[in-house]
Amino acid sequence: MSLYLECSKCGEKLDANKTAQLCPKCAAPLLVRYDLKKIDFSPKKLANRPYNLWRYKELLPIKDDRNIVSLGEVITPLIKLDRTAKTLGFNDLYLKDEGMNPSGTFKSRGAAMGISKAKELGVKSFIMPTNGNAGASWALYGARAGIKAHIVMPKDAPEITKKECAVAGADLYLVDGLISDAGKIVAKAVKQYGIFDASTLKEPYRIEGKKTMALEILEQFDWRIPDVILYPTGGGVGLIGIYKALLELRELNIIDRLPRLVAVQAENCAPIVKAFEEKAAESVMWQNAKTIAFGITVPKALGDFLVLEALYQTNGTAKAVSDADILTYQSLLARNDGLFICPEGAAVLAAADQLLKQGWIAANDRVVLLNTGSGLKYPETVNINTPLLNKEDEIIL
Amino acid sequence: MSLYLECSKCGEKLDANKTAQLCPKCAAPLLVRYDLKKIDFSPKKLANRPYNLWRYKELLPIKDDRNIVSLGEVITPLIKLDRTAKTLGFNDLYLKDEGMNPSGTFKSRGAAMGISKAKELGVKSFIMPTNGNAGASWALYGARAGIKAHIVMPKDAPEITKKECAVAGADLYLVDGLISDAGKIVAKAVKQYGIFDASTLKEPYRIEGKKTMALEILEQFDWRIPDVILYPTGGGVGLIGIYKALLELRELNIIDRLPRLVAVQAENCAPIVKAFEEKAAESVMWQNAKTIAFGITVPKALGDFLVLEALYQTNGTAKAVSDADILTYQSLLARNDGLFICPEGAAVLAAADQLLKQGWIAANDRVVLLNTGSGLKYPETVNINTPLLNKEDEIIL
Numbered sequence: 001m002s003l004y005l006e007c008s009k010c011g012e013k014l015d016a017n018k019t020a021q022l023c024p025k026c027a028a029p030l031l032v033r034y035d036l037k038k039i040d041f042s043p044k045k046l047a048n049r050p051y052n053l054w055r056y057k058e059l060l061p062i063k064d065d066r067n068i069v070s071l072g073e074v075i076t077p078l079i080k081l082d083r084t085a086k087t088l089g090f091n092d093l094y095l096k097d098e099g100m101n102p103s104g105t106f107k108s109r110g111a112a113m114g115i116s117k118a119k120e121l122g123v124k125s126f127i128m129p130t131n132g133n134a135g136a137s138w139a140l141y142g143a144r145a146g147i148k149a150h151i152v153m154p155k156d157a158p159e160i161t162k163k164e165c166a167v168a169g170a171d172l173y174l175v176d177g178l179i180s181d182a183g184k185i186v187a188k189a190v191k192q193y194g195i196f197d198a199s200t201l202k203e204p205y206r207i208e209g210k211k212t213m214a215l216e217i218l219e220q221f222d223w224r225i226p227d228v229i230l231y232p233t234g235g236g237v238g239l240i241g242i243y244k245a246l247l248e249l250r251e252l253n254i255i256d257r258l259p260r261l262v263a264v265q266a267e268n269c270a271p272i273v274k275a276f277e278e279k280a281a282e283s284v285m286w287q288n289a290k291t292i293a294f295g296i297t298v299p300k301a302l303g304d305f306l307v308l309e310a311l312y313q314t315n316g317t318a319k320a321v322s323d324a325d326i327l328t329y330q331s332l333l334a335r336n337d338g339l340f341i342c343p344e345g346a347a348v349l350a351a352a353d354q355l356l357k358q359g360w361i362a363a364n365d366r367v368v369l370l371n372t373g374s375g376l377k378y379p380e381t382v383n384i385n386t387p388l389l390n391k392e393d394e395i396i397l
Numbered sequence: 398m399s400l401y402l403e404c405s406k407c408g409e410k411l412d413a414n415k416t417a418q419l420c421p422k423c424a425a426p427l428l429v430r431y432d433l434k435k436i437d438f439s440p441k442k443l444a445n446r447p448y449n450l451w452r453y454k455e456l457l458p459i460k461d462d463r464n465i466v467s468l469g470e471v472i473t474p475l476i477k478l479d480r481t482a483k484t485l486g487f488n489d490l491y492l493k494d495e496g497m498n499p500s501g502t503f504k505s506r507g508a509a510m511g512i513s514k515a516k517e518l519g520v521k522s523f524i525m526p527t528n529g530n531a532g533a534s535w536a537l538y539g540a541r542a543g544i545k546a547h548i549v550m551p552k553d554a555p556e557i558t559k560k561e562c563a564v565a566g567a568d569l570y571l572v573d574g575l576i577s578d579a580g581k582i583v584a585k586a587v588k589q590y591g592i593f594d595a596s597t598l599k600e601p602y603r604i605e606g607k608k609t610m611a612l613e614i615l616e617q618f619d620w621r622i623p624d625v626i627l628y629p630t631g632g633g634v635g636l637i638g639i640y641k642a643l644l645e646l647r648e649l650n651i652i653d654r655l656p657r658l659v660a661v662q663a664e665n666c667a668p669i670v671k672a673f674e675e676k677a678a679e680s681v682m683w684q685n686a687k688t689i690a691f692g693i694t695v696p697k698a699l700g701d702f703l704v705l706e707a708l709y710q711t712n713g714t715a716k717a718v719s720d721a722d723i724l725t726y727q728s729l730l731a732r733n734d735g736l737f738i739c740p741e742g743a744a745v746l747a748a749a750d751q752l753l754k755q756g757w758i759a760a761n762d763r764v765v766l767l768n769t770g771s772g773l774k775y776p777e778t779v780n781i782n783t784p785l786l787n788k789e790d791e792i793i794l
Contacts, residue, residue: 051448051472071735072474072494075448079469083543097469100497103737104773127794144735146480150794155785163779167772169732172783173792181788193794335566338468338541340500375564376501376773382560386569388552391578395570397524397547397590 002038003061005030005204008306016061019121021202029201029303031244032061032208036251043223043254051075053109053212059248060113061208067120069145071102073112076213078220078368083336088353092366094226095333095349096217099341099374103137103164105295106213106238106372111137113209114198119145126150127189128198129182131234131295132161133373138198139170150195152182158294160377178289180299200235201302210241211248217368218249225259227365230352232344232372233263233272233318234296236307243310259368261316263307264351266291266323271300272307276318281305292323292381293343295372317360319351326350330381342378345371399435400458402427402601405703413458416518418599426598426700428641429458429605433648440620440651448472450506450609456645457510458605464517466542468499470509473610475617475765480733485750489763491623492736492746493614496771500534500561502692502739503610503635503769508534510606511595516542523547524586525595526579528631528692529558530770535595536567547592549579555691557774575686577696597632598699607638608645614765615646622656624762627749629741629769630660630669630715631693633704640707656765658713660704661748663688663720668697669704673715678702689720689778690740692769714757716748723747727778739775742768 005014009028014020020030041058049055052073054065062068077097085093098106115138118126125148128138135151142149149170153162154177165172175182183199190197197203218225225246231239239261249255263272269289275282286299301307311318323343330346333339341349348369355361375381389395402411406425411417417427438455446452449470451462459465475493482490495503512535515523522545525535532548539546546567550559551574562569572579580596587594594600615622622643628636636658646652660669666686672679682697698704708715720740727743730736738746745766752758772778786792 070476072476072497074471074474074497077469077471079467083541100469100471100499102497104501104771140731140735140737142735143732144480150792152786152792160773160776162781162783163776164737164772166781166783167728167731167737167779168735171794172781173786174783175786175788175790177788184788185786185790185792188791189794192791195794331564334537334564335540338537338539338565340537340561340564374501374773375561376557376771379557379560382564384559384563384569386559386563386571389549389570389572389582391572391574391581393572393582394585394589395547395549395582397568397586397592 002035004033006033019123019196020204021197030204032204034059036248041252043219046219053112053216056212056215059215061205062116062120064120067116069112069116069119069141071108071141071144073102073108074100075216076100078217079339081337084333087332087336089356089363090367091364094367095339095369095371096213097339098370098372103140104374104377105133105137106210107134107137109209109212110134110206110237111141114138114203114206115141115145115147117205118147118196123147123196126196126198127152127186129179129186131179131297132157133295136161136164139165139168142170143168152186154178154182156294158377178297178299200237207237207241207244210238211245213238213370214242214245218255223254225255225257226368228260228262228361229368229370230262230264230348231370232293232296232347233265233307234298235301236272236303238370238372239263239310240303240306258314261310261314262351262355263311263318264348265296265318265320266293266326266347267320269297269299270320272304273318273320275304275308276311281308293326293347295344319355321347321350321354327381329353340375341371342373342375343381344373345369399432401430403430416520416593417601418594427601429601431456433645438649440616443616450509450613453609453612456612458602459513459517461517464513466509466513466516466538468505468538468541470499470505471497472613473497475614476736478734481730484729484733486753486760487764488761491764492766492768493610494736495767495769496738500537501771501774502530502534503607504531504534506606506609507531507603507634508538511535511600511603512538512542512544514602515544515593520544520593523593523595524549524583526576526583528576528694529554530692530774533558533561536562536565539567540565549583551575551579553691555774575694575696597634604634604638604641607635608642610635610767611639611642615652620651622652622654623765625657625659625758626765626767627659627661627745628767629690629693629744630662630704631695632698633669633700635767635769636660636707637700637703655711658707658711659748659752660708660715661745662693662715662717663690663723663744664717666694666696667717669701670715670717672701672705673708678705690723690744692739692741716752718744718747718751724778726750727772737772738768739770739772740778741770742766
């Protein structure tokens with residue numbers, strides 16, 4: 001079989017023609033595997049294909065194009081940061097703007113792939129816990145596919161993500177707790193009703209959507225790898241997906257080395273950073289997690305060992321930044337380069353600047369910041385303080 | 398000269414190598430003109446160009462590519478509406494999703510072009526009135542270019558657009574009134590300080606950005622024109638730009654007929670619809686304008702005569718819809734096709750359905766709905782009513 005599932009821990013192989021969740025033997029996440037020796041994929045084949053993530057079809061798990069569920073995905077822009085780079089001392093700094101995805105975040109890549117595969121496998125409904133953006137994306141792609149969504153979300157998740165679930169017709173539940181609490185409620189419902197569980201990494205296909213971030217970055221750089229890629233890390237699937245894509249491209253002899261990968265977290269929720277500093281293989285549940293970068297408020301990720309492996313294997317690192325720095329760098333980027341990014345993305349810029357000042361990043365390194373979402377979804381990160389004029393007033397410039 | 402400005406009323410010609418506002422003779426808007434007989438533009442030339450609006454460079458006013466100010470514009474998706482079409486009875490219905498632009502609205506096309514040309518002409522600062530989204534886009538592109546923005550906005554404009562101006566470092570002023578009141582305050586400041594006036598149609602280049610919507614639609618349909626294009630109409634520049642692009646393509650013999658253009662307004666602010674029904678050449682200031690589709694709350698547009706000309710010349714029409722219908726069709730589209738659009742875009746779907754039921758649109762017509770922005774900027778259009786669970790609760794499916 002050219003497409004199958006493989007357990008990320010015990011190596012157990014599973015059929016990809018029916019729905020799967022965790023490994024039935026050891027309860028670890030399953031990864032999608034392709035027979036890369038037989039795959040006929042090369043950058044030249046892309047020339048006349050549609051300009052969106054579906055162009056990488058040999059490395060994606062959808063067997064029949066008619067099952068593709070699309071909300072108009074684009075190749076998101078890789079933007080050179082001129083004024084910000086100059087201000088901070090970088091010479092070759094880029095931002096991959098995932099805010100340009102449908103629903104305004106990178107989560108739509110996972111939803112596009114996960115819902116398309118769910119459609120291919122005949123899934124009619126699903127349930128998932130979320131910090132907001134993943135649930136919004138899955139609800140919207142689910143509506144497009146005619147698949148019913150049940151979404152469980154912490155009450156403190158971004159308000160707009162609740163609205164997206166509601167307008168899409170999903171059944172939305174709010175929980176007085178964190179995503180880990182939402183996960184427990186979902187687990188109980190899955191056990192009781194046997195509904196498909198679309199929780200992070202309990203559903204094997206969203207990684208394949210997220211790995212297209214790396215495929216796009218490589219194609220945008222004409223298949224020359226950058227030196228460093230920084231990623232805001234909650235559940236970690238974005239980073240796991242990027243690392244998986246890089247390994248596949250290396251096996252296909254399209255690249256011959258790997259960029260250093262950096263996991264960025266918030267100081268008040270930094271289990272991966274702590275584990276990395278202790279050279280551990282897994283993380284420990286973080287107590288009293290709280291940060292303005294709500295999307296990365298994940299106290300213990302199911303795929304933590306995969307994230308840490310990606311950091312160790314690429315000579316990467318992990319870095320935590322403060323909420324104050326997140327807001328400072330969000331503003332710095334908007335004022336210098338006109339990009340209004342989400343706090344998770346701003347965390348990455350803050351971390352990059354610290355790593356530059358510490359010498360871990362060199363000024364001439366080609367550095368890619370992953371901005372995972374649009375600032376439009378985070379109005380509370382910006383304060384306005386401006387006088388109200390009457391119709392007859394004049395302004396003084 | 399191959400590029401010049403021409404008055405839309407008296408035909409006066411002006412040099413395009415220095416900044417211009419309205420016609421110095423008759424105070425009407427200026428239009429950008431190209432020597433279309435000498436231009437070497439054909440669809441075949443586009444094959445290997447970047448996949449964004451700058452690919453149409455022969456029909457754009459930027460002379461030196463180094464002046465292009467970009468925030469990562471993409472060719473916005475043209476999405477076939479399957480389930481919505483079936484529900485309403487259309488057989489060939491598409492939505493051009495302008496919510497996929499930087500800052501989430503079509504206004505970024507105008508800002509990208511206007512700011513790039515301002516940079517080319519050496520402008521250092523500008524002022525403009527706005528219903529929110531245009532000001533946000535111009536503030537962000539201004540930041541990217543290092544051009545200072547002064548933005549005057551009604552206090553009732555979408556909250557997120559105020560945040561965008563603020564985060565970009567623009568000087569933001571809120572007015573207790575409508576955009577027409579903001580316009581008066583801007584006019585006084587322009588008179589007093591001589592600052593560049595980037596008001597709609599007092600700045601000639603934003604039309605050139607907005608016309609790329611039509612260029613993209615045509616290319617996405619392989620240069621076959623659709624039967625009907627519906628557009629939400631406030632200031633009307635989107636529609637004026639689309640019409641201008643169509644005329645240019647016809648003069649270049651790339652198309653041989655025009656689609657019927659439809660201006661969509663809200664029942665409580667419908668000056669163009671009223672003028673169209675009276676077969677008038679211009680509109681009359683609408684009293685007590687108020688609609689949930691805030692972006693089209695424009696009681697009297699400077700370019701009304703150009704909008705009306707576009708409707709008359711293409712055998713088009715004008716249609717007003719209620720706020721209740723706007724919310725109904727916004728929800729209908731999200732539930733059926735997973736697209737969360739702005740109320741202005743929802744007005745267009747509502748109008749299309751009415752025109753179908755009235756027979757003005759035929760079921761087999763190829764119909765394009767312009768969704769001008771993302772629903773992410775309009776959280777107040779969706780209500781949520783969901784119980785708050787405790788950590789220990791279970792849900793019943």
